[in-house]
Amino acid sequence: MRIKKGFELRNVCGENIIIAHGLENIDFTKVITLNESAAFLWNKVVDKDFTEQEMVEMLLAEYEVEKQTAEEDVKALVTSWKETGMVD
Numbered sequence: 510m511r512i513k514k515g516f517e518l519r520n521v522c523g524e525n526i527i528i529a530h531g532l533e534n535i536d537f538t539k540v541i542t543l544n545e546s547a548a549f550l551w552n553k554v555v556d557k558d559f560t561e562q563e564m565v566e567m568l569l570a571e572y573e574v575e576k577q578t579a580e581e582d583v584k585a586l587v588t589s590w591k592e593t594g595m596v597d
Contacts, residue, residue, distance in 0.1 A: 510587070510596045511558050518543065518551050525551075527595065541593060546572060547586055561587055 515530045525548040527541035543551060546568060553559075553567050561583050568579040590596045 510560070512551070512555050512590070512596055513594070516595050518548060518555070527551075541595075546582070550583070550586065 517528045517530065519526050519528050525543040525545075527543065549571060550564050550567060554564065561580075564583045564587070565576070565579045568574055568583065569576060572579075574582075587596070
């Protein structure tokens with residue numbers, strides 16, 4: 510999968526916010542924020558093809574977290590990104 514063009518991560522007043530560019534991406538009913546680990550993953554995979562397993566490996570390499578927790582967190586994150594239309 511890949512993050513769609515037109516989405517950008519910005520830090521606004523200490524919050525990681527996804528900004529949408531282009532009329533087809535704009536949905537003013539939601540503000541998409543990412544916690545530290547989700548922003549870490551975003552920065553690792555933006556403009557690249559990636560899999561959930563690769564994201565799990567990235568979390569395990571960067572954070573002290575159990576593999577099962579990393580898998581559950583990545584699955585929830587990817588589901589959220591798909592629901593908001595940010596990934597193909």
